[in-house]
Amino acid sequence: MRRSIVNDPDQLVPEALEGFVLSHPARLALDAEHRFVRRAEPATGKVGLVSGGGSGHEPLHAGFVGPGMLDVAVAGAVFASPTALQVLEATKAADSGHGVVQIVKNYTGDVLNFRIAGEISGDDQVETEIVLVDDDLATDTADGGGPGRRGTAATVIVEKVCGAAAEEGQDLAAVAEVGRRAAASARTMSLALTAGTHPGDEEPQFALGDDEVELGVGIHGERAARRVPFTSADGLTDLLLDPLLEELGLERGTEVLAIVNGLGGTYPLELNLVARRLHHRLGDAGLAVGRSLVGSYVTSLDMHGVSLTLMPLDEELRRLWDAPVQTPALTW
Amino acid sequence: MRRSIVNDPDQLVPEALEGFVLSHPARLALDAEHRFVRRAEPATGKVGLVSGGGSGHEPLHAGFVGPGMLDVAVAGAVFASPTALQVLEATKAADSGHGVVQIVKNYTGDVLNFRIAGEISGDDQVETEIVLVDDDLATDTADGGGPGRRGTAATVIVEKVCGAAAEEGQDLAAVAEVGRRAAASARTMSLALTAGTHPGDEEPQFALGDDEVELGVGIHGERAARRVPFTSADGLTDLLLDPLLEELGLERGTEVLAIVNGLGGTYPLELNLVARRLHHRLGDAGLAVGRSLVGSYVTSLDMHGVSLTLMPLDEELRRLWDAPVQTPALTW
Numbered sequence: 001m002r003r004s005i006v007n008d009p010d011q012l013v014p015e016a017l018e019g020f021v022l023s024h025p026a027r028l029a030l031d032a033e034h035r036f037v038r039r040a041e042p043a044t045g046k047v048g049l050v051s052g053g054g055s056g057h058e059p060l061h062a063g064f065v066g067p068g069m070l071d072v073a074v075a076g077a078v079f080a081s082p083t084a085l086q087v088l089e090a091t092k093a094a095d096s097g098h099g100v101v102q103i104v105k106n107y108t109g110d111v112l113n114f115r116i117a118g119e120i121s122g123d124d125q126v127e128t129e130i131v132l133v134d135d136d137l138a139t140d141t142a143d144g145g146g147p148g149r150r151g152t153a154a155t156v157i158v159e160k161v162c163g164a165a166a167e168e169g170q171d172l173a174a175v176a177e178v179g180r181r182a183a184a185s186a187r188t189m190s191l192a193l194t195a196g197t198h199p200g201d202e203e204p205q206f207a208l209g210d211d212e213v214e215l216g217v218g219i220h221g222e223r224a225a226r227r228v229p230f231t232s233a234d235g236l237t238d239l240l241l242d243p244l245l246e247e248l249g250l251e252r253g254t255e256v257l258a259i260v261n262g263l264g265g266t267y268p269l270e271l272n273l274v275a276r277r278l279h280h281r282l283g284d285a286g287l288a289v290g291r292s293l294v295g296s297y298v299t300s301l302d303m304h305g306v307s308l309t310l311m312p313l314d315e316e317l318r319r320l321w322d323a324p325v326q327t328p329a330l331t332w
Numbered sequence: 333m334r335r336s337i338v339n340d341p342d343q344l345v346p347e348a349l350e351g352f353v354l355s356h357p358a359r360l361a362l363d364a365e366h367r368f369v370r371r372a373e374p375a376t377g378k379v380g381l382v383s384g385g386g387s388g389h390e391p392l393h394a395g396f397v398g399p400g401m402l403d404v405a406v407a408g409a410v411f412a413s414p415t416a417l418q419v420l421e422a423t424k425a426a427d428s429g430h431g432v433v434q435i436v437k438n439y440t441g442d443v444l445n446f447r448i449a450g451e452i453s454g455d456d457q458v459e460t461e462i463v464l465v466d467d468d469l470a471t472d473t474a475d476g477g478g479p480g481r482r483g484t485a486a487t488v489i490v491e492k493v494c495g496a497a498a499e500e501g502q503d504l505a506a507v508a509e510v511g512r513r514a515a516a517s518a519r520t521m522s523l524a525l526t527a528g529t530h531p532g533d534e535e536p537q538f539a540l541g542d543d544e545v546e547l548g549v550g551i552h553g554e555r556a557a558r559r560v561p562f563t564s565a566d567g568l569t570d571l572l573l574d575p576l577l578e579e580l581g582l583e584r585g586t587e588v589l590a591i592v593n594g595l596g597g598t599y600p601l602e603l604n605l606v607a608r609r610l611h612h613r614l615g616d617a618g619l620a621v622g623r624s625l626v627g628s629y630v631t632s633l634d635m636h637g638v639s640l641t642l643m644p645l646d647e648e649l650r651r652l653w654d655a656p657v658q659t660p661a662l663t664w
Contacts, residue, residue, distance in 0.1 A: 001542065002525075002526070002636065003525050003542070003562060004602060005525070005565045005568055005598065005602035005605060005606065005638065006564070006565050006602070006605065007564045007565045007566055007605065012601060012605070013601075015565075015604075015605055015608055016600075016601040016604035016605055016608070017604070018604075018608050019603075019604035019605055019606070019607040019608030019609075019611070019626075020600075020604045020607070020626075022607060022608060022611040022621075023592075023604070023607045023611075023621075023624050023626045055601065056599075056601070058599065058600035058601060058604075059600060063600075078601075193334075193335050193337070194334070199601065199602075210333060210335070230335060232338070232339045233337045233338050233339045233347075234339055236337055260355075264599050265597055265634060266337065267388075267390065267596050267631065267633055267634050268348075268352075268390035268391060268395075268631075269344060269345075269348045269387065269388065269390055269410075269531065269633075270336060270337035270338070270531075271351075272347075272348035272349070272350075272351035272352045272355070272390075273337060273338065273339065273344070273347055273348055273351055274337065274351070275351040275352070275354060275355045276347055276348070276350050276351030276354060277351075279351070279354040279355075289354075289355075292355050294351075294352075294355045299599065299600075301599055301601075302597060302599050302636075304334070304634075306337065326664075331663045331664060332658075332663060
């Protein structure tokens, strides 16, 4: 049983947004009506960047609002898309006359509401481009049918490189293009030892046997196609890494950007073991971790699990990744 | 039941340190034999700063190694002090000829081993000063008897202000003095809804009834003197805040530095609710949150709970807090 630190569960998202913005008064401002967080000092003279989606994945997305990354992040209820009206207002708030790139994780509701908002915002002379993030290898289908791969932790990469491209002064098409290129080349695999528990609920979203691991789990408590036996940190890392390496088919000498991402209930000691195995395995394969993040960046409430994201780096993506960023959850 | 992502539990700390340093190759280096993490490029021409203690509190301490904060962090086993020999080697590694401030959380083993190491390091002409962090209000005893208050999340503040003072070129006595001043004025209260689970164990360190909250819990699974009824996020925040405000007796108009700290299994939505209530309550009392951190900085494995730290700010402490810092867990 998990008891949540919550007042009225129906007011969780607006109250949490308020608390978050109160904690960053110099950096962030809140539109309480439309539940979006924007930079306290809106940027001008550059392409705007808006992202968002269901809550419960913090620090995604509002934690990535700031110079070098997003202009605006819009929040739905826990695991539910923001409405088209919310996205519309957030998109307009992100615009300074140079158009807006909408970064959208590939889920039906999000894609629908961002698309509608994008179309309507054209009536207000706001040009938009959608960049879809669909990195979750576990939902790849050979025939390309169905809704396609889900969007998970590669969202952080796409938000970062688009943010840097926009700060550099690249135009709407170019910012969208580099985001699409990052999204197309990044893949993620996730596993869970325990599902997350919705605020106000007492039981996790699904139950697993003591010797089972959910391999290929989503960030909304979607069950995976496979349950595999529980094993060591190294063995669990290999379960994520083997299919990624097979899919990406990286040539020896390739440098990758890696995200070792905790899903909410995973502590740093555990993530560091995954990072260690990752470095060893890639080194053995003649590959290198050129850049990495290790931490809980795209979570699923308190899910105990980990995701691994890999993207091959080239000169442009490395430059955009390395560019300065000042947000609550990512600063360098 | 919680299953850990671990290989051999006895090798958890060295393996995790290796993974951590591999993830920050440009910034950090590892002394594997003595289990300490140091800056990749040692600083010179300033007072050195070393801290450390048991593992299981990540990102404390190794996450705070870097320009503007620690020079070296030394790690014991989970919830166990590093040995005096480890601390000695870590202290020597932190020295560049200007002496070393040792920042020590107030636990018997840590205090003993840092003290021994400080004495022995004098034989190598390394001058040391100990700054003891003892902020945990729950362990305050009116008569000052016993081991005194435990050290908890105020350690982050002490490491930050001492780090900034050292970068400014302050001498050994002055760096220690500002650390002691911060430690003396900061107080923390903590509560837990669920205890943490040791890596390799399957059951948490203690069990609570469904309607109970452990108020005044420590960061090593120490039980508290009081169990109180479970309540809302606002009510839980008040349980922490009321005794802090009573103890600190702040005058209207005072600005405080606040740390809303997750103990490991607490997700950002929950912490943001605590932050919201904190801002409302302090505002109502004519106080202000001048600076704050909201996140999981001083953890107790995956304990589900929160601690609240308050320290009144003056001009010097604000300047030192605001000074630049570049570490894995804190950068601005």
